[in-house]
């Protein structure tokens with residue numbers, strides 16, 4: 001925030017196109033899941049540069065990462081930014097929930113008295129907001145013509161210079177390595193917590209065997225398990241997302257299974273010689289079912305899955321994944337009682 | 340880049356060409372280029388690329404497009420079972436991945 005500009009509709013706060021070190025640190029923290037739900041800007045109208053009544057109005061969410069992604073692409077330009085109240089959720093997810101919606105667009109246009117700020121009667125909506133916003137209905141309610149902007153904020157300068165026209169390529173959602181990589185920390189940290197909980201339970205269970213409880217048995221049982229769970233997490237939440245286009249099968253569960261199989265081939269030879277066959281089987285099942293399941297959970301982070309498709313995939317995969325996990329737990333516990 | 344495809348013959352998307360007025364909204368909003376213009380009407384170019392986001396149906400003012408909109412997110416579907424919402428997927432306040440405006444991050 002760098003002061004205010006005065007408009008017919010009153011003062012409007014000015015923001016810069018330059019991200020500060022603090023903005024970047026905040027964005028980094030959010031990607032690791034730190035204070036993710038309170039990373040917001042106040043909803044309402046902002047001025048970028050020194051906009052006039054002919055400058056474009058760009059609508060976005062009040063999630064700070066969305067807001068920053070927008071403004072940092074517009075250096076040296078003048079524009080109005082209208083942040084909707086999506087409760088700090090990004091455009092795509094908020095559109096799915098309806099908070100980035102027709103009513104909110106119309107409400108914010110009116111609250112900002114936008115017809116007094118600009119003379120062209122056009123708002124540029126992010127294309128990814130379209131599942132929540134009906135452009136024809138926005139026009140009926142607000143009088144403003146809603147033009148669909150590009151999917152990626154980086155294409156905004158070309159879109160604006162082209163007379164608010166997007167090329168077909170600007171309209172397409174892709175899922176390049178870079179975007180998949182960005183999602184990995186969040187997937188990984190979410191699963192690491194669960195893996196730790198499993199380890200704690202396993203540590204308690206592992207102590208029991210012939211002749212009662214022993215600490216040596218806890219370590220002998222749990223250390224290899226830690227390696228197995230780490231390999232499962234790596235396979236399902238890091239390798240599968242990154243290698244996605246090159247893995248066999250259309251279903252995510254199939255792709256995760258393939259990576260789990262490779263992980264098992266690498267990890268099993270390193271299991272201690274004292275590990276029972278039952279526990280080796282448990283380890284293999286954990287990596288196969290676990291990686292497959294975690295990969296399936298990545299459907300929601302991907303950009304090309306449909307609800308109907310995921311339902312079909314889950315009907316095909318979830319039963320054997322659950323059976324595999326239950327069998328793995330049983331085999332692992334039983335394995336503590338045999339040689 | 341079109342390597343990343345999901346399942347075929349599964350989406351609920353329907354299109355009634357007779358109702359189309361050629362307004363082009365569906366070709367603007369679809370993130371997967373499912374609709375393109377053919378003369379003065381839209382055609383479904385690649386139905387299996389549809390992710391059932393619902394943008395086209397919501398923006399077609401002439402009732403030519405129908406789809407059961409939802410989010411293709413296994414975690415969300417499982418969460419909805421526990422909330423007892425009967426399969427309806429509702430996103431949690433997540434999705435850090437979409438900061439670049441390219442979607443992603445299970446909602």
Ligand code: SF4
Nearest residue numbers: 359360362363365399
């Ligand atoms: S939005 Fe509807 S009326 Fe407009 S081109 Fe598409 S199908 Fe036709």
Ligand code: SF4
Nearest residue numbers: 369389390392393395
């Ligand atoms: S539902 Fe979404 S992905 Fe499917 S055709 Fe319509 S706009 Fe495209």
